[in-house]
Amino acid sequence: MTDWQEERDPADDAWRVRLRMDRVLHRQKTEFQDLVLFENAQFGRVLALDGIVQTTERDEFIYHEMLVHVPVLAHGGVKRALIVGGGDGGALEELLKHRTVQHVTMVEIDAGVVEFARQHLRAICGDAFEDPRFTLEIADGLAWAQEADQRFDLIVVDSTDPVEGPGQVLFTETFYRACAARLNDGGVLVTQNAVPFFNPEFLSEPVQALRAAFHHVAAYRAAVPSFYGGDMVYALATDRADLLSVSEDVLADRLTASGLITRHYTPAVHRGAFALPPWMAEMIS
Numbered sequence: 217m218t219d220w221q222e223e224r225d226p227a228d229d230a231w232r233v234r235l236r237m238d239r240v241l242h243r244q245k246t247e248f249q250d251l252v253l254f255e256n257a258q259f260g261r262v263l264a265l266d267g268i269v270q271t272t273e274r275d276e277f278i279y280h281e282m283l284v285h286v287p288v289l290a291h292g293g294v295k296r297a298l299i300v301g302g303g304d305g306g307a308l309e310e311l312l313k314h315r316t317v318q319h320v321t322m323v324e325i326d327a328g329v330v331e332f333a334r335q336h337l338r339a340i341c342g343d344a345f346e347d348p349r350f351t352l353e354i355a356d357g358l359a360w361a362q363e364a365d366q367r368f369d370l371i372v373v374d375s376t377d378p379v380e381g382p383g384q385v386l387f388t389e390t391f392y393r394a395c396a397a398r399l400n401d402g403g404v405l406v407t408q409n410a411v412p413f414f415n416p417e418f419l420s421e422p423v424q425a426l427r428a429a430f431h432h433v434a435a436y437r438a439a440v441p442s443f444y445g446g447d448m449v450y451a452l453a454t455d456r457a458d459l460l461s462v463s464e465d466v467l468a469d470r471l472t473a474s475g476l477i478t479r480h481y482t483p484a485v486h487r488g489a490f491a492l493p494p495w496m497a498e499m500i501s
C-alpha cells in the first residue's frame with residue numbers, strides 16, 4: 217500500500233498536497249513534534265515535522281542560500297553567528313562555508329531533529345555538525361536568548377512556522393527584543409516567514425513585532441518548490457540602514473572574496489529578492 221505524506225490547508229481544508237513516501241527512514245513522536253523522514257522520487261530525502269515539510273534534499277539549497285548568504289554578504293563582516301532552530305543543519309552548513317565566520321552557536325529545541333539529520337540528511341548538513349567552530353545548545357530559543365550574555369553579528373531564525381507548536385514563541389516581540397539585545401552594534405537578524413499567499417499573517421504580524429525592536433525591517437522572497445503556494449518570504453531586521461541597500465558591485469566583491477560557489481544566490485538575485493510585488497508589499501506597509 218503506497219504511503220503518502222499529506223500537507224493540508226490549515227484554514228479550511230481547501231487544498232491538500234501529498235508526497236509519496238517511497239521509503240520511510242524514520243518516524244517518531246519526539247518530546248516536541250511528530251517527526252517523519254522519508255524518501256520521495258522527486259524531492260529525495262524529506263524531513264516533515266507535525267505534517268509540514270521542513271526541508272528536502274532537492275530544493276534545500278534555494279531556501280538555505282537565501283536565508284544565509286543574503287544577511288552575511290549584506291553585513292560584510294559576520295564573525296559570530298547564532299542559529300535558532302535549524303536542526304536539519306542546512307543553514308549551519310551554508311554559514312560555515314564563510315571562512316570569515318569564526319563561531320556558530322545553534323539553539324535547537326529538539327535534539328531528535330539534529331540526531332536524525334546527522335544520520336540521514338548528510339546531503340543537507342554535510343559535516344557541519346562536526347566543525348570545530350560549532351556549538352550546539354538544546355534549548356528553547358526564547359528562553360536561551362533571554363538568559364544568554366553572548367553577542368552575535370548575525371542571528372538566523374530557521375524555525376518551524378507560527379502554528380500550534382514550539383515555533384510560535386519565535387515570532388513574538390518578546391523574542392525579537394531578546395534577539396536585539398544579543399546583537400553586536402550593526403548586527404542583523406533574519407527570519408523565515410513561510411508562504412504569504414496562503415498565510416499573510418505569518419509575515420505581516422511578525423514584521424510589526426520586528427519594527428518594535430529594530431529601526432529597519434525589510435522582506436525578501438524566494439520560490440522553494442516544496443513550500444507550496446508560490447514565493448516564501450524572509451524578514452531582515454537591523455539598526456544599520458546601509459545594510460538594506462548594499463550595491464550589486466559590493467555584493468559581488470564580497471561573494472568573490474568569500475570564494476563561495478552558489479547554485480541559487482547571486483548579487484542580482486539578492487537585490488531582486490527585495491523587490492516585492494504590491495500585494496506582498498502591502499502586507500508589511
Ligand code: SAM
Nearest residue numbers: 301302303324325326329356357375376382383
Ligand atoms: N526550513 C524550515 C521551515 O522553513 O519551515 C525550518 C526547518 S528547521 C528543521 C525548524 C526547527 O525549528 C526544528 O528543528 C524545530 O525543532 C526548531 N524549533 C521550533 N521551535 C523552536 C524553539 N522554540 N526553539 C528552538 N528551536 C525551535
